[in-house]
Amino acid sequence: MFLNQYFTNNNNLTSKERVIKYNYGSNCYEFISDNGVFSKNKIDFGSITLIETYLKNKKDIHNFLDVGCGYGFLSIVLSKELNISGTGIDVNLKAIELAQKNALLNKVSVSFKESNIYENIDTSFDLIITNPPIRAGKKVVLDILQNAKKHLNAHGELWAVIRKDQGAKSIIKILEDTYKVEIKEKNKGFYVFCCKI
16 A cells, blocks of 8 residues: 555645746746645656657647646646647646646646546547656556557657666566657666657
């Protein structure tokens, strides 16, 4: 049983909201964070590496899905930088509530909803992006990554980040049975990779 992890719901936590800032190009972002969510005190370095690598390699896309969106960092930056709408999903209701606030705060068009992996997703996307919840276990991580293909459009891509010491190489090897996988960036032990069907 996972107690008080960011991928569970805990109604007994004392709320202590804080604001985290992030700048990309000429855009300044603010994110409201709180106890009980992933990377509550600062933007996770893996997420920053993922978004900045993606934006350097970006293609013309019309929509995206952010799996395990937390308080909305990836979704909100993607939406604003690419001027598109998207969807963010998470099992953590506190994270969803914060993400909705953050979308308003940063004036972007992203819908956030509760979903255990893809169970509440019935559409397909040009991009699925994720910094998967490693602490939820390899089975959950592989479920997110391998089953993304069912929700990708014909030329869609899955982008993800995993640390080398958290199994990046072995997970990429497994994914090569399903996708064409390309490592796009290695930064301080974080591997950013792109998967195509």
